[in-house]
Amino acid sequence: MRLLLDTRARHLPTEPVTDDDLARLYAWPEGGGVRANFVSTLDGSGVGADGRSGSINTEPDGRIFHLQRQLSHCVLVGAGTARAEGYRRGPTPIVVVSRSGRIPESLATGTGDVVLATCASSGRRDGDHVWVEGDETVDLPAVVARLRDAGMPGVLTEGGPRLFHDLLEAGVVDELALTLAPRIVGGDHTRVVAGNPLGGPSGLDAEVVHLLEEDGSIMGLWRVKP
Ligand SMILES: NC(=O)c1ccc[n+]([C@@H]2O[C@H](COP(=O)([O-])OP(=O)(O)OC[C@H]3O[C@@H](n4cnc5c(N)ncnc54)[C@H](OP(=O)(O)O)[C@@H]3O)[C@@H](O)[C@H]2O)c1
Numbered sequence: 001m002r003l004l005l006d007t008r009a010r011h012l013p014t015e016p017v018t019d020d021d022l023a024r025l026y027a028w029p030e031g032g033g034v035r036a037n038f039v040s041t042l043d044g045s046g047v048g049a050d051g052r053s054g055s056i057n058t059e060p061d062g063r064i065f066h067l068q069r070q071l072s073h074c075v076l077v078g079a080g081t082a083r084a085e086g087y088r089r090g091p092t093p094i095v096v097v098s099r100s101g102r103i104p105e106s107l108a109t110g111t112g113d114v115v116l117a118t119c120a121s122s123g124r125r126d127g128d129h130v131w132v133e134g135d136e137t138v139d140l141p142a143v144v145a146r147l148r149d150a151g152m153p154g155v156l157t158e159g160g161p162r163l164f165h166d167l168l169e170a171g172v173v174d175e176l177a178l179t180l181a182p183r184i185v186g187g188d189h190t191r192v193v194a195g196n197p198l199g200g201p202s203g204l205d206a207e208v209v210h211l212l213e214e215d216g217s218i219m220g221l222w223r224v225k226p
Pocket of ligand 1: 097
């Protein structure tokens with residue numbers, strides 16, 4: 001994997017990047033934040049023909065995906081993605097956002113922490129593993145604040161597209177780690193953000209932090225401008 005651009009460094013390494021370089025590139029800023037991680041095809045699809053992102057990701061993307069999980073305090077994920085991708089418990093705590101208050105079956109067993117973040121209309125009661133924030137909709141800034149208070153300031157959200165939209169709309173996303181996979185799938189598939197237009201006519205602005213490349217996959221990190 002090679003580094004194509006690093007806006008925080010004066011000189012680019014000429015050698016392939018090491019694990020230490022990657023850990024530095026994806027280290028959380030002081031105080032943490034909310035970082036989204038997605039993969040997209042060249043034609044903007046967030047899924048392959050089977051409706052899952054697992055069919056469009058690539059080996060180098062997978063490496064960055066797992067590294068970011070290791071570096072993060074928790075994974076924040078929509079119930080739709082956890083269901084579609086068969087999320088399982090693991091070393092990084094998983095916080096599942098669900099308006100209806102249903103934990104995906106694949107997360108029901110195994111080891112590792114899972115928290116359900118839901119709203120009062122789900123009928124669920126607040127407790128250690130169920131966080132009720134908001135009445136009819138989940139109050140996402142309140143969930144992020146609660147994660148910080150619980151000692152989990154580095155929040156990695158893996159979407160999906162509807163949750164990412166709502167987090168962007170709520171103004172709580174700091175960074176986007178996006179892989180451009182060298183594939184073109186066509187079809188009428190979801191992009192990595194679903195829902196109403198965001199920001200003004202030209203959307204929200206972001207600035208590039210770094211770009212990596214391996215086997216035609218581009219792994220980038222962008223800072224979302226407030
Ligand atoms: N390309 C990528 O990197 C990538 C990443 C992730 C997912 N995906 C793909 O995206 C597809 C899933 O898309 P999606 O948009 O349905 O995913 P999603 O946002 O994970 O799921 C939507 C569901 O999550 C819950 N949810 C999301 N936002 C919420 C909010 N603000 N408040 C309360 N609940 C919220 C709701 O669950 P309840 O119905 O339980 O209330 C909602 O029905 C899958 O095909 C997956 O493979 C692609």
